[in-house]
Amino acid sequence: MSSSYHRQPLTIDEEGLLMPALLPNTAPQRVLAACNFVYTLGSGLYLTAGVLYFTQAVHLPAGRVGLGLGVAGIVALAVGVAAGHLADRRGARGVYATTLAVQALATAGFLWADSFWLFVLAVGVVAGGKAAGQAARSPLIRHYGGDRPQAFRAYLRAVTNVGISLGALAAGWVVHVGTVPAYRLLVVGNAVAFAASAAVLLRLPPVKPVATTGGPRWTALRDGPYLLLAALDGVMGIQFKVLTVAIPLWLVAATAAPHLLVSGIMLVNTVIVVVFQVRAGRGVDSPAAGGSAYRRAGAAFLVSCSLISLAAGVPAWAAATLLMTAMVIHTIGELWHAAAGFEVSYSLAPPHATGQYLGVFGLGAGVAEALGPGLLIALCIGWGRPGWYVVGALFVLTGMAAPPAVRWAQSRSPGRAPAPAPPENASDNAPIPSTVA
Template sequence: MLTRLLPAPGTPRILMLATGVNTLGNGAYLTTSALFLTRVVGLSPAEVALGLSAAALAGVALTTPMGYLVDRLGPKRMQLGSLLVVAACFLGLTRIAGLWSFAVLASVIAVGDATVKASNGAMIASAVPPADRVRTRAFIRSTNNAGVALGTLAGGLPLLLDSRAGYLAVLLGNAATYLLAAGVVSRARATEPVARPPAGSRLAALADRPFLAFVLVDGTVAALFNELLSLALPLWLIRYTHAPVTLVTAALLINTIGCVTLQVRAARGTDTAVDAIPVARRGAFLVAASCLLLALTAHRPSWLVGTLVLAAATVHVLGELWLSSSTFAVIFDVAPDWAQGQYQAAYQTGRQVGNMIAPPVLTALVIGYGVPGWLGVAGLLAAAGLAYPYLIRAGLRRPRLVGTGAAAARVG
């Protein structure tokens, strides 16, 4: 029974537990951070946005080089170091007095969190047989979503109190979860660094152009499906319908329950990059279909809007699950064993770029153009679905000058 509900014993279960602990604190912080920074620290919304932009740029610039260090120093060591550094940064947030101190700490947190995720993936690659890596990663993503959801609920109490003490308690609690996660990870089996072959590029992931094309497209798609329900939907409901905004909560609940309970099932049969080709295409088409359903809600009766939103949320989460599974398979499969850390980090960089692009694109299209805007977003996602087979096959056909050639050998 446990084999169905949990990943394999050892490192996979340790990483799953560490993720659950860590994301519990993250969820509470994300819920309260905006009010803490504006009401307690005294930053303006523009200063908060500027600090977060600086953090995003730091993540884009430094995450892949940190992935190189993951490979050279070992993923367990880098994950422990990153968890401890980020814990110190959250403690530092309790003392910030202005924009510059916030921007510096936010930048270190952004790079540190991305390094934790890259190290996590590299630890899975080193500890789990190739056939079980995607399934293990699916367990961890389910745990991540559950932890963030529970943390978000926990963050509701400080919001109600709306006091400096409450917000500082969240920061201290989040720092504690990083320390606890480090303690859990320390129990994992040591992962030795894999030597870089003489012919291997120091930053092989950045030299792998097909892979970079994949991560930029996939990172943007991931950012779009993450922001559809949390950003575009509430703005849309307010502007173009008379339905209650509480529909957003119902849609997000469907998404959370689906991601927590169905991610492992959705990952079945998606073990390699070749397996991922139809899965990625199908997932992108489904998320595009959810946009079409949302477009139909414009100026409709509230009961019909509610029905369409719930249907769109259901279709959306199925697409998201398949897209996530295909992403795991591609990254694990195309990365050479000695560069798993930097390939995982390069993907995190793609996600960071997507996170910078998606919000303005969604708001400009959906709020600026209404129904045609939803059709435009659906078109972008459908185009990505059509592009995925070419991007993935191009990566598999590329001579594995930096790897073993096993992945390329599977594509005729």
């Protein structure tokens, strides 16, 4: 762990087997962490039950919801790179705060989205604001993240999941109650959290724009290897939609598991991420290690998808056991996937164009937003059990393609000599975290 953090008296384990009680050492880092925490209190509500809001409260068909979320993902593709470039040139804090305010207003618009096209408009603006915000936040993380911003980014993800877990608790009550007023309260809570996070961010000192080094304006869009990595990360990023789209719909429509388990699954996921994300990133300290982590993640997702498929047609206790086991394995893959993305995206991005490059890397997330919901609903919900196997195969093939793509990116990136290849299977034999606080 870099010197940007200090250890608190409640630290349990010097080796990090349990979640260390760490706080950022600098005031700007604490502001960014607080902004993340507040933001994700609302995100936990929406990630856990947002799809169910539109299907159960607004009564839109699941297929139309998937189509609308796909359109929203296309919108996100269009704005991320531009917002990152604007943050590099005009100042990241103001751009990021603006995106949070836009998301707050658009989320509140869900209350009036009682038709398909109003739904598409609202989720499109939210998805665009989210993609723009992620790109605009990247220069702030790089500037205030210390010697290794990837480590601070992993820390922020752990904090993020604390907020998501608390939001998921409230969302579980909403799903359990299942009334329209309860679902509307979920939307209001999400919008308020976005607005509050923008207010917290204003306490962050502004970051001066980085001077350009000359050359083409849109260098990231000319970097073929980096674009390939962004695409692979995007395909792998569909795994996030397994958690927030496919599993809730599968659980409700195809299994006998109790509906309250939707919240429990989210809690298992977030607790493991909180405990282990920083630790999972410690060994992923080079682009080559990132490629290996992608490969391990793909294998984990294949196993979890196979177990999820088996939850249909069995007694409630067996379905619940299969789903919870699958979620633990899925989350281990998620830890590796996230650590790989943090390392590759920052290591191969030049400092003067962090926002632009991370905006390009966010195109992958936009692909997942655009294609993921519809693809998962069509395969996993529409086709059923065989569709889960197809999705798992997609993940494992993507993971296998990542290491050669990383080597190509290192060989083609000016000033970034390729790192030596890791010993055969060295990363693959790393121990899997097994202790949860």
